[in-house]
Amino acid sequence: MNSFHTRLGAEVAAALRDRRPVVALESTIVSHGLPRPDNLRVAREIEQAVRAAGAVPATIGMVGGQLVVGLDDAELTRLASVDGVSKLSVRDLAIAAADGADGATTVAATSAVAAAAGIGVFATGGLGGVHREAATTFDESADLGTLARTPIAVVCAGVKSILDVGATLERLETLGVAVVGYRTRRFPGFYLTDAGFDLDWSVDSPEQVADVLAARDAHGVHGGGLIVANPLPADEQLDPALHDRTLAEGLALLERDGVTGKAVTPYLLAHFHSATEGASLAVNVRIILRNADLAARIAVAAAGRAA
Numbered sequence: 001m002n003s004f005h006t007r008l009g010a011e012v013a014a015a016l017r018d019r020r021p022v023v024a025l026e027s028t029i030v031s032h033g034l035p036r037p038d039n040l041r042v043a044r045e046i047e048q049a050v051r052a053a054g055a056v057p058a059t060i061g062m063v064g065g066q067l068v069v070g071l072d073d074a075e076l077t078r079l080a081s082v083d084g085v086s087k088l089s090v091r092d093l094a095i096a097a098a099d100g101a102d103g104a105t106t107v108a109a110t111s112a113v114a115a116a117a118g119i120g121v122f123a124t125g126g127l128g129g130v131h132r133e134a135a136t137t138f139d140e141s142a143d144l145g146t147l148a149r150t151p152i153a154v155v156c157a158g159v160k161s162i163l164d165v166g167a168t169l170e171r172l173e174t175l176g177v178a179v180v181g182y183r184t185r186r187f188p189g190f191y192l193t194d195a196g197f198d199l200d201w202s203v204d205s206p207e208q209v210a211d212v213l214a215a216r217d218a219h220g221v222h223g224g225g226l227i228v229a230n231p232l233p234a235d236e237q238l239d240p241a242l243h244d245r246t247l248a249e250g251l252a253l254l255e256r257d258g259v260t261g262k263a264v265t266p267y268l269l270a271h272f273h274s275a276t277e278g279a280s281l282a283v284n285v286r287i288i289l290r291n292a293d294l295a296a297r298i299a300v301a302a303a304g305r306a307a
């Protein structure tokens with residue numbers, strides 16, 4: 001009988017107990033964001049990047065209705081490989097648990113579960129946000145609203161470039177989500193180094209991010225999330241002309257196929273991966289590995305502070 005309690009992986013439980021650095025990782029990127037069979041290899045590489053920088057990885061997902069913080073390799077393999085893994089946002093968690101489902105957690109769900117487990121740092125690729133047709137579709141990722149009320153630092157390469165980036169930044173401001181650029185004052189565009197928008201704040205080191213988190217906790221005023229926007233170096237980004245062409249095609253196909261709701265993001269990412277013949281996949285992988293490394297260094301700096 002499923003007790004519905006969240007289960008911590010043994011290594012994660014030990015690290016949290018001893019106040020050692022832990023980095024949360026999401027599983028939607030594995031099940032829905034990257035193509036098989038690369039997804040499983042990449043999922044393991046992300047965990048390895050966290051370990052190499054001195055922290056314990058906690059990949060979060062749902063297996064047979066049980067929410068797990070720190071999936072083991074068999075569980076990770078299952079979420080990466082079987083059909084019928086649901087994409088779970090925060091609102092889906094209880095329903096999927098009661099249903100005994102297999103599910104992958106989005107940025108929103110991963111943030112909420114990680115914070116509840118006492119994990120303060122999370123690495124992903126690019127956040128969800130406001131979709132381009134949002135003025136008529138109202139399609140805005142639950143990632144934004146969740147980050148407004150969840151005390152976690154998310155290291156990401158900005159928001160996905162398939163979105164309306166300017167509108168997303170406005171919504172983050174309205175919602176009170178803090179945003180800092182990592183060694184930049186320009187907001188990154190996921191596959192692209194620069195999405196074309198200025199940022200008010202930048203930080204230069206993991207220690208500086210740890211200072212921000214310590215100040216937030218000491219003040220007790222703002223309990224929401226911090227986005228650490230970590231751009232790809234310009235020579236590692238997806239060729240901007242190829243990017244713009246592929247996106248225009250993808251948006252037209254979306255319309256043709258009538259794709260809506262939570263299928264939109266996976267559909268567009270899959271289009272990029274096939275239309276660029278793997279170029280976007282390689283870029284996506286580099287983004288995540290760099291973010292995993294930085295998140296781990298932030299977690300190490302923050303754990304040193306708490307000790």
Ligand code: PSU
Pocket residue numbers: 026028029032033034105106107108124125126127128129140141142143261262263264265269284
């Ligand atoms: N970043 C990636 N690939 C992904 C995602 C993020 O590099 O697949 C996922 C995250 O789980 C994010 C979700 O929360 O896409 C956003 O989906 P939506 O737009 O439906 O909220």
Ligand code: MN
Pocket residue numbers: 139140141142261262264
């Ligand atoms: Mn959506």
